[in-house]
Amino acid sequence: MNHIVHNYGLHVGNIRVTGVSGSSLFLIGDNKTVRLQSFFDTPPESLIVRTQGPVVEEGNVSIEQNVGRKNNKND
């Protein structure tokens, strides 16, 4: 197998990166091998988003049978 690469040109105007974290790599240039590993453990509570107090609002939802589909474009 004959693998040929032509790097004709690369001109980038502007790069904006907010964060490079957790064994990540932001590379401007050439490389051979990359191995990025990250072991991450977080408790489930830190991922659950909930309000402080009990939810007092209640909603009533009634579902109608969907009969004719041809005029119901927002379905």
Next chain:
Amino acid sequence: MSKMSEEKIIKMIKRMVYVDEIETQSLAIGSVMEIGDVHRAAPFSRILAVQKEGGVESDVYDFDDYSIFSMKSSPPLPPVQVESFHYHHRPIQIDQVRVLGVSTAGTFQVGGVDHVDALNYTKHFRDLQDEEQ
């Protein structure tokens, strides 16, 4: 693979990189920002992120008490056995780069790098005074 072709792959010439402007705000926890060519970069970090209830008194936490830090990584893959030829016609040109933060064994590199091997262990947990954890 013959020794000759192996040599060609190893000796791949890296492109010149021209960056006019770089702005970086922060580099933290085993991170690195490098300008220039590097043979091997292997950043490593171990983090215990503790949220403790009831104030901050100094406490000692041991990495060995948490199993995540003793997890073994997979062995590296064998190198790709493909003979390749690179023709660099022009250098890389970047007008402006802005990186706000690099953290936790992260790497921001301008220039060539042969091998990168980054490893990070992060464990978050809460240390509550009573009730369930």
